[in-house]
Amino acid sequence: MLMTNFLRERKSVREFKSVNVNKQLLDDIEDYLRLLETEEGSGDFRFVLYKDGNRLYDGLKGIGGYSGVMIQGPHYVALEVMNSQDKSIINGAYFMEKLITRLNSLGLDTCWVSVGSVTQGEKVRLFDDLLGDINYLLAFGYRKPRNPFEEIPFSNRLGLDEFxxxxxxxxxxxxxxxxxxxxxxxxxxxxxxxxxxxxxxxxxxxxxxxxxxxxxxxxxxxxxxxxxxxxxxxxxxxxxxxxxxxxxxxxxxxxxxxxxxxxxxxxxxx
Ligand SMILES: Cc1cc2nc3c(=O)[nH]c(=O)nc-3n(C[C@H](O)[C@H](O)[C@H](O)COP(=O)(O)O)c2cc1C
CATH class of the missing domain: 3.40.109.30 (putative nitroreductase (tm1586), domain 2)
Structure with missing residues (x-):
């Protein structure tokens, strides 16, 4: 899909089917994460795939997401930033968005999830082998079909002449x-x-x-x-x-x- 169409159509998906992505595809996604890290090349961040999203969801329920509204995904990718330099955070986000483009092309939907207000103690307990800091996750999976009577969520955007x-x-x-x-x-x-x-x-x-x-x-x-x-x-x-x-x-x-x-x-x- 053209990037222009992709951007206009892309939406955060906050409700996922409770169906797992198949094992082969999850393995391919894991390979792609390594490819992205290699492409960026600095080692300033890493992506950690949580194939079993349930444990993470249970641990983050009430504390992850906007005001503790945790997004329940069947799987998550954590963005682990290894140091506090600006470029590490910027590049980590840059490549997370590149990952979103790939997941979308595979028919998967995503939502960024902020976990910056989770305490360090909780993070150490929840995230495996935490060496850097994790403040953002990406929930991904297959979206729940929409109820046709439900209003489609719409996020306003700035006008072209405003920014x-x-x-x-x-x-x-x-x-x-x-x-x-x-x-x-x-x-x-x-x-x-x-x-x-x-x-x-x-x-x-x-x-x-x-x-x-x-x-x-x-x-x-x-x-x-x-x-x-x-x-x-x-x-x-x-x-x-x-x-x-x-x-x-x-x-x-x-x-x-x-x-x-x-x-x-x-x-x-x-
Ligand atoms: C860095 C970042 C963090 C976000 N954190 C959350 C979050 O914790 N919970 C949530 O529901 N949406 C989160 N979002 C999704 C944004 O709210 C969403 O992208 C924005 O409202 C625009 O809507 P759209 O993605 O549907 O176009 C986050 C997005 C970004 C880029």
């Missing part, structure tokens, strides 16, 4: 500005990227030959970096469709735009 700045005075790019740069489609679909609590904290500064990624100030550093990694992944994948084949350069500085403080997380040459 791309042309300069630090706060002037926003219009559709025509984006069209002139050939970036209208890219930003149109990028808005569908998931984010923690659907906060959509990303903003972009469109410079002459590069795009700068800014994140709204947040009291949760890790959450902002994870959301940054997710959007960086989709930017790269959507960029490929319009001939941009460059990688993000991760940086860490601050920028005030129209009196509001942002953190610069990365830039990408167009």
């Amino acid at each position: 791309v700045y042309l300069d630090i005075s706060g002037k926003k790019a219009t559709l025509a500005d984006l069209e002139n740069r050939g970036l209208d489609d890219l930003f149109y679909y990028l808005r569908y990227a998931p984010s923690s609590f659907n906060r959509q904290p990303w903003r972009f500064l469109l410079e002459k030959e590069k795009v700068v990624l800014l994140m709204e100030s947040s009291d949760n550093r890790e959450s902002a970096l994870v959301d940054a990694g997710v959007i960086m992944y989709y930017f790269v994948e959507l960029g490929k469709a319009i001939g941009i084949n460059t990688k993000w350069n991760i940086i860490n500085s601050n920028q005030s735009i129209d009196g509001k403080e942002y953190r610069i997380v990365g830039e990408i040459v167009l």
